[in-house]
Amino acid sequence: MNKRKIIFFAALLAYANVSQAENGQLLAAQCYQCHGPNGHSKGEIDSIAGKSSEDLYGDLIEMKQKQTVEIMHLQAKNYSDAELREIANYLSTLK
Ligand code: HEC
Structure with missing residues (x-):
């Protein structure tokens, strides 16, 4: 692979990473109406901010x-x- 191609793919990868993080942020906003602002619940429903990604994903798939x-x-x-x-x-990633 020549240098230009490598730079192109590196840029594509960086872009994909950023847009995936932004997508997660947008989608997670839906969760806050029940799980509290930024996933910090003050009520009876569990907080979801700052849990491990594997645990959250596992719970959600289940x-x-x-x-x-x-x-x-x-x-x-x-x-x-x-x-x-x-x-x-x-x-x-939330504290
Ligand atoms: C309409 C309200 C509502 C919305 C919106 C909502 N949840 Fe929940 N969530 C609940 C309730 C109620 C529970 C606890 C009861 C249950 O487990 O079914 C729960 C439980 C959970 C649990 C399990 C917590 C634990 O410790 O067992 C996770 C993880 C979770 N929600 C993540 C999310 C995510 C991520 C979103 C956004 C995609 C979301 N929730 C949107 C109401 C909601």
């Missing part, structure tokens, strides 16, 4: 796959697995 009609299961079903990954990655 809730997505269950055939129940509880609030969170219905939430999780609205997103693709890739979107849930982006949401989990973003939330895990």
Whole structure:
């Protein structure tokens, strides 16, 4: 691969990373109406900010796959697995 191609792919990769982080941030905003501003709940529902990305993603996939009609299961079903990954990655970066 020549130098120009390498630079092109590096730029593409950097762009993909940034837009994925932004997408996670946008998608996670939907969660705050129940889980509190920036994922910090002051009520009975759990906070979701700052948990590990793996735990969040695992919980979300589990809730997505269950055939129940509880609030969170219905939430999780609205997103693709890739979107849930982006949401989990973003939330895990919050303090
Ligand atoms: C309409 C309200 C509502 C919205 C919106 C919502 N949630 Fe929830 N969530 C809940 C409730 C209620 C629970 C606890 C009951 C349950 O587990 O089903 C919960 C539980 C969870 C849990 C499990 C927490 C634990 O410690 O067991 C995670 C993770 C979670 N939500 C993440 C999210 C994410 C990410 C989003 C955005 C995509 C989101 N929630 C949007 C209401 C909501």
